[in-house]
Amino acid sequence: MSTANSSLFLFFFFFSIFSCIKSDDLQILLKLKTSLQESNTDVFSSWVSSGNMSNFMGITCNSDGFVKEIELSNQKLTGTLPLDSICQLQSLDKLSFGFNSLHGSVSEELNNCTKLQYLDLGNNFFSGAFPSISYLSELRFLYLNNTGVSGVFPWKSLENMTYLVSLSLGDNSFHPAPFPNEVVKLNKLNWLYLANCSMEGGIPSGVGNLTELINLELSDNNISGEIPAEIGNLKKLWQLELYNNLLTGKLPVGFRNLSSLENFDASTNKLEGDLSEVGFLSNLVTLQLCENQLSGEVPAELGKFQKLVNLSLYTNQLTGPLPQELGSWAKFDFIDVSENLLTGPIPPTMCKRGTMRGLFMLQNKFTGEIPASYANCLTIVRFRVSNNSLTGIVPAGIWGLPKVNIIDIAMNQFEGPITKDIENAKALGQLFAGNNRLSGELPEEITQATSFVQIELYNNQLSGKIPASIGELKQLSSLKLQNNRLSGPIPVSLGSCSSLSDLNMAGNSLTGPIPSTLGSLPTLNSLNLSDNALSDEIPRSLASLKLVILDLSKNRLTGQIPESLSIEAYNGSFDGNPGLCSQTIGSFKRCSRDSRMSKEVFTLILFLALGLMILLVSLPICFYLKKREKDHDRSLKEESWDVKSFRELMFSEDEILDSIKQENLIGKGGSGNVYRAALSSGKDFAVKHIWNTDTTTGRKKIKSTTPILGKRSEKSKEYDAEVLTLSSIRHVNVVKLYCSMTSEDSSLLVYEYMPNGSLWDRLHSSNKMELDWETRHEIAVGASKGLEYLHHGYERPIIHRDVKSSNILLDEFMKPRIADFGLAKIVQANNGGKDSTQVIAGTLGYIAPEYGYTCKVSEKSDVYSFGVVLMELVTGKRPIEPEFGENKDIVNWISSKINSRKSVMSIVDSRIPEVFKEDAIKVLRTAILCTARQPNLRPTIRSVVQMLEEADPCKLVRIAINKDDSTKKMEAKENEKTNLDP
Incomplete structure (x- = not known):
């Protein structure tokens, strides 16, 4: 064969080999395509067998035409990765599938991708353990x-990965392990993310070897001990995140060497000492050291930091003044120095650049006036300076800030009026100004701030009338005006505040009758009108309310106390009204039979006079109502229903629709009416019915997920939340959802029926029954296990957000079920298990303190609420009782009663037998731990389950019973012998 022919042969030989390899790459990509499903239909549209791989979306080929990179991150892909074939791509050096919904295990075949320099599988739904990847020694970037x-x-x-530049392994549920020594040897690292991955033990001094680091994140672990001094070697460090660990000691000497540091967060640890080292970090943009035990003064140097925009130092023991130039250089955004011992005036120029959104300085010892400059801070959203020693007149512009949603100036010594500027505060939801010296009248313009949820102006010197148009505040949940100098009538329009749950106007000079419209407030649970000059009879409409607190004492009311209000729960509610009478309350004079007769005669005469008219009108009305009821039933059946079943159904659609009628109504709540469906099969179900249309306007209407804001939306948030949450849950202590039914105008949820109602009913309502301690304990354990499943047993933790005794339902055997998920929130992994919201959701008396303060919720917020439920079980008390005192709840009350054994024992419900009181105290200890003010001091619900199981009252009882049974058997045998003897 000639030389030319040989060369030609070799050319075709190698060309055919390359063609085969390229063909193999193409087949591998086409196999990958078949393994994945896409929501974005454009991803694989270019992936065709006849196409050029270099034109495939997400594919990059090298100069020889072989696949070099697969970049398919954030493409809404599902399915499993065929790593066995992917790793046959011999030139592959980048594999990126981050931010998708891939599942299944990560196989060991990944080791065959030996040329990989970039691997990103993060933010997916893989399962199982991650394999050893020792052969990937070329890796530069590893994102898992x-x-x-x-x-x-x-x-x-x-x-072996000595070239690693970026290592991201956080937010995974690895087995607990100490900080890995292998990591501190990777001296080329500039990005290290090991947050929330179950690390424990101390930070090794070897971390100082990672001198190329610009980012170090170790947050949300169980890291303990002191911060090593060697960390000062990391002079390129731009961000250091250590929050939510168990770190102790001081910031080490040499920490000041982190001259490039811009973001530093070591919040929620146990750090102590002063901030002197921080005073040298002049490039700081954000500094967060809240919830520690730091002391000393805030360094004056912070006032000269020209990049600082966020400062969070709350819940420490800091003293002295704040630097007066603080925040005046950069576009300052946020300060929170609450719960310290700081003194001096408020720095005046933090909003100098007009960008400040949050000012939190509550619970310190600040003095002086609010600087006038903040009246022009139009960007501010939250303004909180309560519980200080501030004085002077509140600058008028503060009342009318256009974006502010919280103004909290309570517990100071402010004077002067609430000005008409408040009409401009269109976003203002919460106004806390109690315990000051405010004076003047409430301006009519206050009703133009239509976002109001809470108004608390108690213990001031306000005078004049309450604005008659206050009923325009449709979202108002709490109105506290007690202990002022208000006069005139209670506005009738208050009956339009359909979200109102707490109304207190005690200790004023109000006159006239109690408006009967108050009886139409569906969510009102606390009404205090005591110590006024109110007259006339008590409206019988109040009987329709389900009040936890009712106080009408010390007025000038007359007539008969309605029998429906003459119950033990309202003892003392009517004292100080000499004109009242009662047939059932012994401390009041009995109502005159003659006067009652005269009224009856008058009423009879009136009925006779109008009898003919009533007779003529009643028949058409009856026919109309009957027709309306039939039309309503028919309209339900005529609608087109989309039925989604989550369990095996034992009923038909018509059976459920037939149950939606007035005689089957068993409950009303913020999320809708609940009906009992007794079906032909003999089994009962509960059906929640939510109307999507307002029958008075014809517009779409859905009640909000929160009883406080009551916003309207096009879609039922409660419905979506409950379906999303309950349809995927399978637990014996969580209420079962059988199916959902939706139409254009209605939404239905079909649950299992709980014949024994709620724990609230059994403990507090007129239907309350004697619950022995064993039953109470079993309810506590079962409910805690239901919450444990929500927090720990689900793919993403579920925060219930409205844990309370009325949401713990009881079956025929008194076994508990967690119910009502209209406020539930599934926690996303990328927010560290925390949920931030501008809405205060939940129920008065159960809301964790951090919720009202920071509007942040977590699993620990549910733990707090469950602690309140445990207190109810132990004491038999409601979360809010008049005996607790003004602005006190069961948590405050119990904390004031635990100074001696005798007072502790007095807390326990008198209906609990003496033999079980020690067990009840054990549960009470758990409840106190659950209601710790700081979330990080509360146990997890898993720990609560263990503590409650250890407090099982039946352990010793069972031993005693078994012992007693054995004794009785022995005695019986002895008696038997005696009886048989001659």
């Missing part, structure tokens, strides 16, 4: 954060 993998991470695999 929030993959869903668990178990023991193969840290040894990292030893």
Whole structure:
């Protein structure tokens, strides 16, 4: 064969080999396409067998035409990764599938991708343990954060990855392990993310070897001990995140060497000492050291930091003044120095650049006036300076800030009026100004701030009339005006505030009758009108309310106390009204039979006079109502229903629709009416019915998920939340959802029926029954296990957000079920298990303190609410009782009663037998731990379950019973012998 022919042969030989390899790459990509499903239909549209791979979306080929990179992150892909075939791509050096919904395990075939320099599988839903990847020694970038993998991470695999620049393994449920020594040897690292991955033990001094680091994140772990001094070697560090650990000691000497540091967060630890080292970090943009035990003064140097925009130092023991130039250089955004011992005036120029959104300085010892400059801070959203020693007149512009949703100036010594500027505060939802010296009249313009949820102006010197148009505040939930100098009548329009739950006007000079319209407030649970000059009879409409607190004492009321209000729960509610009479309350004079007769005669005469008219009108009305009821039933059946079943159904659609009628109504709540459906099968179900249309206007209407804001929306948030949450839950202590039914105008949820109602009913209502301690304990354990499943047993933790005794239902055997998920929130992994919201959701008396303060909720917020439920079980008291005192709840009351054993024992419900009181005290201890003011001091619900099981009252009882049974058997045998003897 000639030389030319040989060359030609070799050319075709190698060309055919390359063609085969390229063909193999193409087949591998087409196989990958078949393994994945896409929501975005454009992703794989270019992936066709006849196409050029370099034109495939997400594919990059090298100069020889072989696949070099697969970049398909954030493409809404589902399915499993065929790593066995992917790793046959011999030129592949980048594999990126982050931010998708891929599942299944990550196979060991990943080791065959030996040329990989970039690997991103983060933010997916993989499962199982992550395999050893020792052969991937060429890796520069490794992103496995929030993959869903668990178990023991193969840290040894990292030893060979000496080129690693970025390592991100956080937000995974790995088995607890100390800080890996393999990591501190990776001296080329500039990005290290190990947050929320179950690390424990101390930070090794070797971390100082990672001198190329610009980012170090170790937050949300169980890291303990002191911050090593060697951390000062990381002079390129731009961000240091250490929050929510168990770190102790002081900021180490040499910390000041982190001269490039811009973001530093070591909040929620146990750090102590002063902030002197921080005073040298002049490039700081954000500084967050809240919830520690830091002391000393805030360094004056912070006032000269020209980049600082966020400062959070709350809940420490800091003293002295704040630097007066603080925040005047950059576009300052946020300050929170609450709950310290700080003194001096408020720095005047933090909103100098017009960008400030949050000012939190409550619970300190600040003095002086509110600087006038803040009246022009149009960007501010939250303004909180309560519980200080501030004085002077509140600048008029503060009342009318256009974006502010919280103004909190309570517990100071402010004077002067609430000005008409408040009409401009269109976003203002919460006004806390109690315990000051405010004077003047409430301006009529206050009703133009239509976003109001809470108004608390108690213990001031306000005078004049309450604005008659106050009923225009449709979202108002709490109105507290007690202990002022208000006069005139109670506005009738208050009956239009359909979200109102707490109304207190005690200690004023109000006159006239109690408006009967108050009886139409569906969510009112606390009404205090005591110590006024109110007259006339008590409206019988109040009987329709389900009040926890009712106080009408010390007025000038006359006539008979309605029998429906003459119950033990309202003892003392009517004292100080000499004109009242009662047939049932012994402390009041009995109502005159003659006067009652004269009224009856008058009423009879009136009826006779109008009898003919009533007779003529009643028949058409009856026919109309009957027709309306039939039309309503027919309209339900005529609608087109979309039925989604989540369990095996034992009923038909018509059976459920037939149950939606007045005689089957068993409950009303913020999320809709509930009906009992007794079906032909003999089984009962509960049906929640939510109307999507307002019958008076014809417009779409859905009640909000929160009883406080009551916003209207096009879609039922409660309905969506309950379906999303309950349809995927399978637990014996969580109420079962059988199906959902939706139409254009209605939404129905069909649950299992709970014949024994709620725990609230059994403890507090007129239907209350004697609950023995064993039953109470079983309810506590069962309910805690239901919450444990929500927090720990689900793919993403579920925060219930409205845990209370009325949401713990009881079956025929008194076994508890967690119910009503209209406020539930599934926690996303990328927010660290925390949920931030501008809405205060929940129920008075159960809301965790951090919710009202920061509007942040977590699983620990549910733990707090459950602690209140445990207190109800132990004491038999409601969360809010008149005996607790003004602005006090059961948590405050119990904390005031635990100074001696005798007072502690007096807390326990008198209906609990003496033999079980020690067990009840054990549960009470758990309840006190659950209601710790700081969330990080509360146990997890899993720990609560363990504590409650250890307090099982039946352990010793069972031993005693078994012992007693054995004794009785022995005695019986002895008697038997005696009886048989001759």
